Amino acid sequence: MSERRTVFPGTALPVLLLAPQLLLTAVFFLWPAFGALTASVQRSDPFGISTTFVGLENFADLLADPLYLAAVWRTLVFCAAVSLLSMGAALLLALCADGVVRGRVFYRTALIWPYAVAPVVSAAVWLLMLHPQIGWLTPALEALGIAWNYRLDDTQAMLLVILASAWKQVSYNFIFFLAGLQAIPANVVEAARMDGAGPVRRFATILFPLLAPTIGFLLTVNIAYSAFETFGTIEALTQGGPGQATQTLMVKVYRDGVVNLDLGASSAQSVVLMAGTMGLILLQARLMRRRGDAS
Numbered sequence: 319m320s321e322r323r324t325v326f327p328g329t330a331l332p333v334l335l336l337a338p339q340l341l342l343t344a345v346f347f348l349w350p351a352f353g354a355l356t357a358s359v360q361r362s363d364p365f366g367i368s369t370t371f372v373g374l375e376n377f378a379d380l381l382a383d384p385l386y387l388a389a390v391w392r393t394l395v396f397c398a399a400v401s402l403l404s405m406g407a408a409l410l411l412a413l414c415a416d417g418v419v420r421g422r423v424f425y426r427t428a429l430i431w432p433y434a435v436a437p438v439v440s441a442a443v444w445l446l447m448l449h450p451q452i453g454w455l456t457p458a459l460e461a462l463g464i465a466w467n468y469r470l471d472d473t474q475a476m477l478l479v480i481l482a483s484a485w486k487q488v489s490y491n492f493i494f495f496l497a498g499l500q501a502i503p504a505n506v507v508e509a510a511r512m513d514g515a516g517p518v519r520r521f522a523t524i525l526f527p528l529l530a531p532t533i534g535f536l537l538t539v540n541i542a543y544s545a546f547e548t549f550g551t552i553e554a555l556t557q558g559g560p561g562q563a564t565q566t567l568m569v570k571v572y573r574d575g576v577v578n579l580d581l582g583a584s585s586a587q588s589v590v591l592m593a594g595t596m597g598l599i600l601l602q603a604r605l606m607r608r609r610g611d612a613s
Contacts, residue, residue, distance in 0.1 A: 351592065353585075354585045354588045354589055354592070355585075355589060356585075357581055357582060357584075357585035358376055358377070358582065358585040358586040358588070358589045359371060359372065359373055359374065359376065360372060360582055361375070361376070361582040362581050362582060365579075372582070376582045376583055376585070376586035377586050377589075377590070379583065379586075380583065380586055380587065380590065385562065385570075386570070386587070388562070389562070389565055389566065389567050389570045390567065392476075392562075392563075392564075392565065392566060393544075393545060393566040393567045393568075396476070396479070396480065396483075396544060396548075396564075396566050397540075397541050397544035397545055399480045399484075400480055400483045400484045400487065400540065400543075400544040400548065401537060401540035401541055401544060403480065403481075403484040404483075404484040404485075404487040404488050404491055404540060405491050405533070405536055405537070405540060407484070407488050407491075408487075408488045408489075408490075408491030408492040408495050409491070409495050409529075411429055411488070411492050411495075412492050412495035412496040412498075412499055413495075413499070413521070413525075415429065415492075415496060416496060416499045416500065426496065429488075429489060429492050430489050430492065430493060431489065432485065432486065432488065432489045433486075433487075433489035433490050433493075435486065436550070437486065437547065437548070437549075437550030437551045437554070438550050438551075438554045440482055440485065440486045440551055441482055441550070441551045441554035441555045442554070443482075444478065444481065444482040444485075444555065445554075445555065448466065448468065448478060450466060450467040450468070450469060453466075468555075468556065468560075469556075469559070469560055470560055471560070472560060472561065472563035473563075475555075475556050475559065475560055475563050475564050476563055476564055478555060478556070479548070479551060479552050479555055479556060479564050482551050482555060483544065483548040483551050483552075486548075486551065487540060487543055490539075490543075491536050491540070494532050494535070494536055495529065495532060495536075497532075498528075498529045498531075498532040499525065499529070502524070502525065502528050502529075506524060507520060507524060507525070510523070510524055531606065534602060534605060534606060535602070535606070537602070538598055538599055538602040541595075541598060542595055542598070542599070545566070545567065545568060545591065545594075545595060546568055546591075546595070548566070548568070549566075549568045549569060549572065552564055552566065552568075552569055553569065553572070558570075558573060567587060567590075567591050568591070570587060571584050571587045571588050571591065572584075574587065575588075
């Protein structure tokens, strides 16, 4: 079977088709990234009127700041918890939805809907459930002997932002896991069933290994989501508190740059966060390439 390829009679049409995406990338990524790189090697007054070139001094100050190092560790824990929780729940739901015969369209659609919810709306939903005064789950927790007040308890505050952030991402993971399960040949699973393999063994020996590329992709996406896109949820729920218990790196960038007007330190933090995320994406792409070459 011959491969069909589209050949453009010139370069004008391909450039025209790529122009909108290139423009969006330049305006919303390259330009802000260049501004952050420039500001990270400068020190300016709170109003940005005068700047002084300081080289790598802002980065050196970050590495010597115990509050920043604590935020790094806090972000790593937060990203790991959100990624594992959202991916685990999505995989379980995908396994259940893939086996549903009647009403499968309804169940799949209902599980996808939460992805369209904005982060602030997601935070509002969890506030209605777990607010210390008006939350409808709070009396149930108190009946179990749990003194729930995330505004005063560091662990409860971190647990709340993890649950809210993970819930928001479950639908996205569910879409990919369900597509991955549907791509697995049914005869392979049926052969294992006929050989006497139970559901747990079929999952461990067939489904999970075949879902490895999907899991690797989603792991990278979920870490990036946890590091960047959860800012709205955290800001609406706890504002990084109590104290700094839920202040991830993204929240700290906002607090230092917008609230405290320390533009140099905030930009340096943005560059470090951007470099870490790009490194993670490149590592994931390299591992996927090696896996493709091996297969």
